[in-house]
Amino acid sequence: MRGSPIPARMIPSIFTLANLLFGFLALIWVIESNFTLAAAMILLSVLMDSLDGKVARRLSVSSDFGKELDSLSDLVSFGVAPAILTYQAILQPHQTEFVKYLGLGIAVVFALCGAVRLARFNMLNITTYFVGVPITFAGGFMALLMFLRTMLPWYIYPVSMVILAFLMVSTFKVPKLSK
Amino acid sequence: MRGSPIPARMIPSIFTLANLLFGFLALIWVIESNFTLAAAMILLSVLMDSLDGKVARRLSVSSDFGKELDSLSDLVSFGVAPAILTYQAILQPHQTEFVKYLGLGIAVVFALCGAVRLARFNMLNITTYFVGVPITFAGGFMALLMFLRTMLPWYIYPVSMVILAFLMVSTFKVPKLSK
Numbered sequence: 001m002r003g004s005p006i007p008a009r010m011i012p013s014i015f016t017l018a019n020l021l022f023g024f025l026a027l028i029w030v031i032e033s034n035f036t037l038a039a040a041m042i043l044l045s046v047l048m049d050s051l052d053g054k055v056a057r058r059l060s061v062s063s064d065f066g067k068e069l070d071s072l073s074d075l076v077s078f079g080v081a082p083a084i085l086t087y088q089a090i091l092q093p094h095q096t097e098f099v100k101y102l103g104l105g106i107a108v109v110f111a112l113c114g115a116v117r118l119a120r121f122n123m124l125n126i127t128t129y130f131v132g133v134p135i136t137f138a139g140g141f142m143a144l145l146m147f148l149r150t151m152l153p154w155y156i157y158p159v160s161m162v163i164l165a166f167l168m169v170s171t172f173k174v175p176k177l178s179k
Numbered sequence: 180m181r182g183s184p185i186p187a188r189m190i191p192s193i194f195t196l197a198n199l200l201f202g203f204l205a206l207i208w209v210i211e212s213n214f215t216l217a218a219a220m221i222l223l224s225v226l227m228d229s230l231d232g233k234v235a236r237r238l239s240v241s242s243d244f245g246k247e248l249d250s251l252s253d254l255v256s257f258g259v260a261p262a263i264l265t266y267q268a269i270l271q272p273h274q275t276e277f278v279k280y281l282g283l284g285i286a287v288v289f290a291l292c293g294a295v296r297l298a299r300f301n302m303l304n305i306t307t308y309f310v311g312v313p314i315t316f317a318g319g320f321m322a323l324l325m326f327l328r329t330m331l332p333w334y335i336y337p338v339s340m341v342i343l344a345f346l347m348v349s350t351f352k353v354p355k356l357s358k
Contacts, residue, residue: 020290024262031209031263031267065299066298068250068297069295069298072251075254075255076254076255076259076290080255084203084206112199115196115199115248116196116248120244122247
């Protein structure tokens with residue numbers, strides 16, 4: 001890569017920062033009440049997240065800095081953004097005050113469990129299998145559900161968030177396929 | 180701490196999760212267009228962030244898990260939340276399209292620089308001084324500025340964000356006072 005304007009070790013981090021960028025834009029689109037576009041941003045983050053690791057291994061430039069940046073971006077794009085998107089699109093507009101507050105509580109728990117998962121996973125340093133469900137899966141799943149919101153009953157969303165929050169912090173092993 | 184319902188090693192993480200909780204609620208209040216309350220939530224996060232480290236050292240239970248969780252929460256509360264708050268309260272309502280888009284760009288850069296700072300800082304593992312300006316300071320400063328928004332000209336906000344973004348990723352040393 002000599003002579004390249006961008007050093008090879010920086011390239012995976014560009015994808016990771018793109019992951020964070022799309023997570024940030026998802027939040028902006030939630031504020032603009034464009035929930036479909038917000039969900040699409042989260043799926044773009046999923047794509048960027050799958051690329052950064054692949055590129056890092058291909059270029060043999062995996063680093064602690066890159067892993068750290070990856071976790072930080074993942075919390076925004078797959079923890080906070082899907083939780084706020086689901087709350088704002090599905091639960092906040094609900095007629096019942098009780099559902100609104102319960103929904104906000106569930107959204108908070110989803111984001112907090114995502115953070116606990118990321119903090120624990122980075123600490124364990126395991127590369128051959130996942131412990132519990134990865135936050136990328138949980139956030140990506142909630143983003144996909146958003147496209148079906150005219151077809152699905154509303155309660156599918158909080159129930160899915162509770163189950164995914166639990167699965168993120170649970171300790172069963174899931175084999176890694178490609179990553 | 181034997182017999183206590185919560186193990187001592189868990190106590191600092193409760194403050195860290197409270198930091199993340201208030202950062203999450205700051206984003207909810209931005210969506211509700213209550214920018215003063217959103218800024219107050221960020222200041223509560225600053226308080227929680229100063230407590231978690233103090234409590235961890237007092238109880239001698241500092242851990243890699245705790246440090247990791249701290250970085251994750253800091254990005255949401257002091258990187259993403261102040262950036263989205265400032266964009267939404269000051270820059271998005273601006274008459275000029277150019278300022279809106281430039282403002283969004285600056286908000287993104289602020290959050291991204293915060294992430295780079297946290298990833299780099301966690302890697303360096305330095306405890307006696309800060310390298311560059313801590314994200315807690317940058318986010319707390321932007322939250323304080325929000326209370327003065329009827330008195331200050333609008334351009335103070337993007338200029339402050341650019342300067343703070345640069346200071347977060349710069350490498351000069353700032354001595355630690357208490358932390």
